[in-house]
Amino acid sequence: MTTTAQDRHSLIRTDWTETEVRELYQQPFNDLLFEAHQIHRRFFPPNQIQVSTLCSIKTGTCPEDCAYCPQSVRYNTGLESEDLVSIEEVVQQARAARAAGATRFCMGAAYRSPKQKQLDVIKEMVRKVSDLGLETCATLGMLTSEQAQQLKSAGLDYYNHNLDTSENFYKEIITTRTYRDRLDTLGYVREAGLKVCCGGIIGMGEEQADRVRLLQTLATLPEHPESVPVNQLVQVPGTPLHGSEPVDPLELIRTIAVARILMPASHVRLSAGRSEMSDETQALAFFAGANSIFYGERLLTTDNPEQERDRRLFRRPGLRPEGPEGGKGAPADPPADVARSHASP
């Protein structure tokens, strides 16, 4: 199907109503997948997947109380905490990630919000990783407008700050910062000219209606996030959400498909929880519109599938990694020695 830029533009809306989103979500599965996949093909090459690597630059002892997170100081999960790592270590990991086919390097720090001293070091990390030709992303908690501008000046491309769930269900999950706080940070990030990475987590005990509302909130931000991570809860012993009822994999696929329809030009990322998904579930997620993953052994503090499994995941359905800025992909079978990312949210 040939689609002009004008046709594509007409599909990008930020005025979705809750009823519209619910109707999309609840339509028969095959109809939903057909619609999502058609839209996916209009905006992206269907067999390309963007690959990011996530590196924890400061692990654990976070004062926040996110009920899913082993990095909160409030839960006893046996997690080994680590102070801000050295700039050299980050550069070394970024080099390894680039060699393994990653085009974006995400630096995650378990902070409520960074202090100026910490931000100064992180800005230097951003400059050095950027010099390697990688896109840079950071997730450091809440930011002020001024901090967002500093990161932009240092060359940061993306800032990740998730909404996690619907505004209604949010208070069951986090009490130490409000939904409004999160929206404010997202606003500062946008104003500073950074690209936004923002999504949520499913399987935390929320209702389908919460997933619908989360998707509607994301799709009615003044501008759609460029990256929309869809995480599936990884149940970590010691966190309050350990023992939650696992979510039906088809709910995950529905969530991805609706995200694709609502935010057609965004990269939808299959994020945490992949190690508990079969190759077939992940392949279905790619058909439904996911076109980005985290690659590497660890997704911050939770397991990410082994490298060989990821290579097989690309090989079996004939997928290839996307090059920088959506260009031609790196080799279809990335080398095995992927960066060993460690810890974060």
Ligand code: SF4
């Ligand atoms: S998700 Fe982030 S803010 Fe929340 S406890 Fe974990 S590290 Fe802290």
